[in-house]
Amino acid sequence: MTTRHMRRWSLVATLCALGVGGTARAHAGLPETSNVTLRRGHPEDYFLGATFGAVISRDSGKTFRWICPTAMGYGGWNPNAYLWREAGDILAATGSTLLRSPDGGCSWNTHPFFKDTWVSGLAAHPTDDRILYVVTSRHGKPNGVYRSLDGGETWAPSPLMRQGLVLNAVRVSPANPQRLYVSGKEESRLLLLRSDDAGETWTEVVHPLSELLLPYDLLVEMADPVSADVLWARVSSQGATYLLRSDDAGQTLNIVSTINDVFINMELSADGKKAWVGTLNHFFRGPSTGPLEMLSLPTGNACVLRDGQTLYGCGSTWLHDWALARSTDEGSTWQPLFGLYEIQGAHHCPRGTPVRELCPAQWPQLAEQLGAPLYPAGPVEEPPVDAGTPDAGSPEDAGTAEDAGTTPQPLPAPKGSGGCEAMGGNMVPVLLLLSTLTLPRRGRRRQN
Numbered sequence: 001m002t003t004r005h006m007r008r009w010s011l012v013a014t015l016c017a018l019g020v021g022g023t024a025r026a027h028a029g030l031p032e033t034s035n036v037t038l039r040r041g042h043p044e045d046y047f048l049g050a051t052f053g054a055v056i057s058r059d060s061g062k063t064f065r066w067i068c069p070t071a072m073g074y075g076g077w078n079p080n081a082y083l084w085r086e087a088g089d090i091l092a093a094t095g096s097t098l099l100r101s102p103d104g105g106c107s108w109n110t111h112p113f114f115k116d117t118w119v120s121g122l123a124a125h126p127t128d129d130r131i132l133y134v135v136t137s138r139h140g141k142p143n144g145v146y147r148s149l150d151g152g153e154t155w156a157p158s159p160l161m162r163q164g165l166v167l168n169a170v171r172v173s174p175a176n177p178q179r180l181y182v183s184g185k186e187e188s189r190l191l192l193l194r195s196d197d198a199g200e201t202w203t204e205v206v207h208p209l210s211e212l213l214l215p216y217d218l219l220v221e222m223a224d225p226v227s228a229d230v231l232w233a234r235v236s237s238q239g240a241t242y243l244l245r246s247d248d249a250g251q252t253l254n255i256v257s258t259i260n261d262v263f264i265n266m267e268l269s270a271d272g273k274k275a276w277v278g279t280l281n282h283f284f285r286g287p288s289t290g291p292l293e294m295l296s297l298p299t300g301n302a303c304v305l306r307d308g309q310t311l312y313g314c315g316s317t318w319l320h321d322w323a324l325a326r327s328t329d330e331g332s333t334w335q336p337l338f339g340l341y342e343i344q345g346a347h348h349c350p351r352g353t354p355v356r357e358l359c360p361a362q363w364p365q366l367a368e369q370l371g372a373p374l375y376p377a378g379p380v381e382e383p384p385v386d387a388g389t390p391d392a393g394s395p396e397d398a399g400t401a402e403d404a405g406t407t408p409q410p411l412p413a414p415k416g417s418g419g420c421e422a423m424g425g426n427m428v429p430v431l432l433l434l435s436t437l438t439l440p441r442r443g444r445r446r447q448n
């Protein structure tokens with residue numbers, strides 16, 4: 001048996017330890033991508049959040065490289081979305097801090113302005129990404145909405161700031177950037193708040209949603225690209241996701257689709273008439289007034305991003321051989337961009353940056369888990385140099401485990417409970433996964 005086949009059988013053993021059940025959650029506990037963003041104005045630059053740090057491409061997806069979580073410094077708060085400004089810096093609200101890289105992913109820091117609170121949501125102006133908004137959610141502290149006019153360098157609180165308020169999301173209307181939507185709670189009240197003047201004044205509506213069983217949460221997810229009065233929110237309750245729509249600026253919310261799965265994110269078409277939703281196990285599409293239908297791909301770990309007429313979707317490499325793909329037919333078919341086993345080592349960064357000093361020494365361990373090469377075969381095109389990215393140096397200067405001066409840090413082992421008997425006799429998902437994991441991987445990159 002080859003090393004690669006042994007590794008896949010080891011992954012199957014991990015699934016048994018995780019107690020995979022009747023749904024297609026076979027990717028649970030394995031390395032996965034979790035979200036995707038493109039740099040504004042630079043569609044050749046991709047950034048994918050992952051359960052093992054992040055993955056970045058600066059060459060339209062020809063090569064993908066790793067950014068290790070120790071270099072990013074986010075601890076146990078894995079960001080669920082990133083924002084890549086046209087100027088080159090990358091930001092994320094982690095639920096604990098505001099994370100920022102000023103140099104295209106090589107150096108990372110947490111903004112000191114928010115050291116006493118938790119940053120739970122981040123949004124940018126639709127056309128001017130110098131204007132940013134965040135919301136905070138630390139219990140026992142005053143929380144509210146903050147605004148930056150200089151791309152996140154400095155921040156100021158809005159008038160919406162008070163003790164007992166806990167906010168979880170903020171969205172800016174593409175149709176009218178003066179219109180902001182925020183969601184959260186205050187004691188037992190679930191709130192949807194609206195501003196018509198970029199955060200200077202606020203109107204709030206309590207949504208009891210009496211038809212749903214407690215406990216549940218309420219998060220604003222999307223603002224309509226055409227009408228400032230239309231927005232989408234979602235509720236997670238009793239293991240299901242309820243997608244809700246408002247046509248009256250948040251005064252009323254109506255359920256348009258119920259999905260028995262864990263919500264990841266959603267997107268809307270340019271005219272606001274079509275919606276896509278990614279969940280832990282499936283991918284859905286339908287009219288934005290509902291209902292949504294499940295598509296055949298991605299199966300597992302689905303996220304979605306729309307850029308013009310193109311959709312980008314996350315997926316589980318362990319279930320269908322790719323971690324990122326794109327679609328030009330609204331999700332009916334997908335063109336794979338890369339699988340996790342195709343990551344070509346650590347991100348190229350200058351000496352002295354955290355990614356350069358910490359990640360190369362840790363790469364061999366992750367490469368073994370992913371079935372990826374330790375070093376790229378042949379020359380690697382360096383990322384472009386721009387105002388937001390320092391000179392990354394030559395491939396020979398990219399660093400190795402020997403000269404990084406650090407000891408490889410062990411990656412956290414997948415956590416699970418029970419054994420194969422925990423499946424209750426339902427072996428279908430594991431048998432399907434066995435066929436996936438034991439298929440031979442292609443020896444070279446796909447041709448786009």
